[in-house]
Amino acid sequence: MKVTHKEAIDLLRAGEVVALPTETVYGLAACMNNPGAVEKIYRLKNRPTDNPLIVHIANQEQLSTIASQFPPHTDILIKHFWPGPLTFLLGADMDRVPGIVRANLPNIAVRMPQHPLILEILQSTGPLVAPSANLSGKPSATSVQDVEEDFGLDFPVVDGGFCSKGVESTILYFQENLWKIARLGALSPEQLATVLGYVPEIQKARTSQPICPGQHYRHYAPRAKLYLGYEGYMGFSGAVLGFPEREYPNAHQIFHLSPINDPDLALHHLYHYLRELDRQNIEEIWVDCNFPRVGLFLTLHERLQRAANVDMKGDLTI
Numbered sequence: 001m002k003v004t005h006k007e008a009i010d011l012l013r014a015g016e017v018v019a020l021p022t023e024t025v026y027g028l029a030a031c032m033n034n035p036g037a038v039e040k041i042y043r044l045k046n047r048p049t050d051n052p053l054i055v056h057i058a059n060q061e062q063l064s065t066i067a068s069q070f071p072p073h074t075d076i077l078i079k080h081f082w083p084g085p086l087t088f089l090l091g092a093d094m095d096r097v098p099g100i101v102r103a104n105l106p107n108i109a110v111r112m113p114q115h116p117l118i119l120e121i122l123q124s125t126g127p128l129v130a131p132s133a134n135l136s137g138k139p140s141a142t143s144v145q146d147v148e149e150d151f152g153l154d155f156p157v158v159d160g161g162f163c164s165k166g167v168e169s170t171i172l173y174f175q176e177n178l179w180k181i182a183r184l185g186a187l188s189p190e191q192l193a194t195v196l197g198y199v200p201e202i203q204k205a206r207t208s209q210p211i212c213p214g215q216h217y218r219h220y221a222p223r224a225k226l227y228l229g230y231e232g233y234m235g236f237s238g239a240v241l242g243f244p245e246r247e248y249p250n251a252h253q254i255f256h257l258s259p260i261n262d263p264d265l266a267l268h269h270l271y272h273y274l275r276e277l278d279r280q281n282i283e284e285i286w287v288d289c290n291f292p293r294v295g296l297f298l299t300l301h302e303r304l305q306r307a308a309n310v311d312m313k314g315d316l317t318i
């Protein structure tokens with residue numbers, strides 16, 4: 001059920017959960033300081049309680065109320081990339097950030113999103129937690145239709161159109177004097193390097209103790225079985241997810257992600273297509289993964305591996 005941003009503010013203040021648009025994906029939002037409301041999010045999503053939530057803020061004053069220690073270069077990263085798809089893991093002010101928000105970890109994840117509607121709402125409500133607005137394990141929601149599919153037509157959602165990025169924020173953490181990537185996302189390692197002066201290392205995906213507990217879980221998965229191709233098209237006769245410049249002679253149905261040189265656009269479409277496979281009851285699909293492992297293609301490849309439930313052997317860059 002679409003609600004205005006004013007109605008959303010009232011609902012949030014009353015301890016309700018509302019789906020809000022961001023530039024990355026839709027978020028399932030609740031007031032950070034209302035543990036009862038935060039708990040509803042875990043229940044609604046069917047999310048394990050050891051998987052903490054990102055705090056969203058509208059300005060630097062709100063940041064100073066939840067974190068007090070900032071590693072070197074935090075300020076310059078904020079200046080370049082906020083508002084935008086960059087999340088920091090920072091030492092939490094434990095007295096001010098409820099344990100349920102951070103799964104009792106000593107850190108919080110925080111970002112300032114770019115969509116004008118959520119920024120306006122955040123100005124009135126203060127910090128909001130917002131995981132992606134999908135049932136746990138499913139592809140993230142990038143439109144009102146996706147939110148309604150997972151949470152029902154009566155669920156309150158602010159319509160911000162189709163999310164411009166279409167994939168989640170990049171998550172950074174600071175370790176051994178360097179910034180590192182805990183989750184690939186809408187901001188590429190190379191874009192971060194223009195500010196940091198070095199390309200941040202990417203944390204191995206399947207370690208026993210990932211920095212982000214969410215990296216443990218299967219994600220972004222449609223019901224359809226995805227087969228990832230590495231060596232070029234092998235003549236698969238079912239549905240194909242690929243690129244318009246390529247030919248897939250035996251394919252019955254082809255979904256074009258984007259022109260081959262446009263990973264931004266491929267990410268913008270990815271979750272929409274993954275959900276579309278289920279809407280069309282497609283059971284199997286071959287995915288053309290013959291693209292370079294650089295820039296936002298790294299994010300594309302990582303999300304496809306997760307959607308296919310491939311054993312990544314801890315190495316994201318092959």
Ligand code: TXA
Nearest residue numbers: 024027052053054107108109131132168169212213214
């Ligand atoms: O773009 C985004 O980041 C979207 C939009 C809605 O802002 N949000 C999002 O949230 O992707 P979610 O919950 O789907 O993914 C958050 C990830 C999870 O892997 C979680 O484990 C990690 O961030 N995370 C959150 N808080 C953390 C914390 N305190 N310490 C370590 N990891 C944390």
Ligand code: MG
Nearest residue numbers: 131132133140
């Ligand atoms: Mg998520």
